[in-house]
Amino acid sequence: xxxxxxxxxxxxxxxxxxxxxxxxxxxxxxxxxxxxxxxxxxxxxxxxxxxxxxxxxxxxxxxxxxxxxxxxxxxxxxxxxxxxxxxxxxxxxxxxxxxxxxxxxxxxxxxxxxxxxxxxxxxxxxxxxxxxxxxxxxxxxxxxxxxxxxxxxxxxxxxxxxxxxxxxxxxxxxxxxxxxxxxxxxxxxxxxxxxxxxxxxxxxxxxxxxxxxxxx
Amino acid sequence: xxxxxxxxxxxxxxxxxxxxxxxxxxxxxxxxxxxxxxxxxxxxxxxxxxxxxxxxxxxxxxxxxxxxxxxxxxxxxxxxxxxxxxxxxxxxxxxxxxxxxxxxxxxxxxxxxxxxxxxxxxxxxxxxxxxxxxxxxxxxxxxxxxx
Numbered sequence: 001x002x003x004x005x006x007x008x009x010x011x012x013x014x015x016x017x018x019x020x021x022x023x024x025x026x027x028x029x030x031x032x033x034x035x036x037x038x039x040x041x042x043x044x045x046x047x048x049x050x051x052x053x054x055x056x057x058x059x060x061x062x063x064x065x066x067x068x069x070x071x072x073x074x075x076x077x078x079x080x081x082x083x084x085x086x087x088x089x090x091x092x093x094x095x096x097x098x099x100x101x102x103x104x105x106x107x108x109x110x111x112x113x114x115x116x117x118x119x120x121x122x123x124x125x126x127x128x129x130x131x132x133x134x135x136x137x138x139x140x141x142x143x144x145x146x147x148x149x150x151x152x153x154x155x156x157x158x159x160x161x162x163x164x165x166x167x168x169x170x171x172x173x174x175x176x177x178x179x180x181x182x183x184x185x186x187x188x189x190x191x192x193x194x195x196x197x198x199x200x201x202x203x204x205x206x207x208x209x210x211x212x213x214x215x216x
Numbered sequence: 217x218x219x220x221x222x223x224x225x226x227x228x229x230x231x232x233x234x235x236x237x238x239x240x241x242x243x244x245x246x247x248x249x250x251x252x253x254x255x256x257x258x259x260x261x262x263x264x265x266x267x268x269x270x271x272x273x274x275x276x277x278x279x280x281x282x283x284x285x286x287x288x289x290x291x292x293x294x295x296x297x298x299x300x301x302x303x304x305x306x307x308x309x310x311x312x313x314x315x316x317x318x319x320x321x322x323x324x325x326x327x328x329x330x331x332x333x334x335x336x337x338x339x340x341x342x343x344x345x346x347x348x349x350x351x352x353x354x355x356x357x358x359x360x361x362x363x
Contacts, residue, residue, distance in 0.1 A: 003280070006234070007237075007277065007280050007281045010234075010237075010238065011241070011277065014241050014242070015245075017245070018245045021249060021253070022253045025249075026253070
């Protein structure tokens with residue numbers, strides 16, 4: 001018996017099982033994500049959500065995000081770049097998935113900022129200074145408020161708006177939708193109802209470009 | 217080891233070495249698949265078991281290739297320590313020993329229901345079974361001359 005040949009064949013077989021299994025698993029997960037998004041399309045966009053870009057744009061990016069999430073922070077600049085490349089064709093619908101402990105408080109600051117038409121500057125300030133206020137043991141809200149104030153938020157007014165029922169209702173609705181769409185990590189993107197199954201800024205750009213081209 | 221006639225011959229000893237490697241290989245690749253492909257984060261005890269299982273997959277591959285049946289001297293301590301950690305993890309998972317209260321931070325609990333694959337097979341038990349199988353296969357691969 002050729003032992004060495006057997007060893008090499010065993011190693012090669014094991015590796016090909018691993019690679020084949022990975023490819024099959026990822027394909028199956030992607031198929032499942034597409035089926036879920038197709039079956040529950042109504043949960044993707046709600047009228048209460050903040051929209052960036054032209055409201056009637058033909059291509060809609062839905063982002064489930066969390067203001068305390070580092071990956072959402074890292075994804076914001078490329079996302080803005082993608083939006084800038086298609087200024088008339090793409091809108092971004094932002095949904096909250098406040099998975100981190102205490103993130104709902106930061107979400108409410110954003111919603112209060114929206115009432116004052118300060119959503120984007122406050123969002124950008126919270127993301128930029130995220131390392132300062134989004135501690136892993138829970139957010140340091142005073143610091144988040146201070147940064148929001150620097151971004152132009154009237155925080156006296158915002159703190160009064162903070163307890164509004166609509167804000168809690170919007171957050172609850174987003175939480176329900178993220179559950180029904182099985183969003184388990186942030187950011188999770190959907191482009192015109194299809195999930196971004198291969199995660200990354202380049203992949204998102206490619207998907208958006210394909211959808212924009214379809215409309216031309 | 218008093219009766220030489222029941223000792224396996226060289227071919228038989230090599231087969232046990234090969235078997236030990238197969239178990240280590242399957243266990244290592246499965247751990248990588250569950251962690252990296254299925255995205256199930258390993259708990260701290262899982263990491264410690266990986267630290268003992270991964271080198272076995274390499275060490276035993278080389279030993280099987282070279283038909284080096286003396287490798288048990290190096291591999292057995294690794295497998296035995298891995299088995300000890302897996303036993304501790306299994307007892308924790310079974311609830312026979314209590315898990316100390318951990319402060320909230322990243323990383324899953326070692327005793328939670330997430331420590332299963334396909335929703336049914338508990339990973340700590342699979343790990344324990346793999347380490348024990350390697351221990352027994354290595355013991356069977358011990359050559360008489362060196363024991």
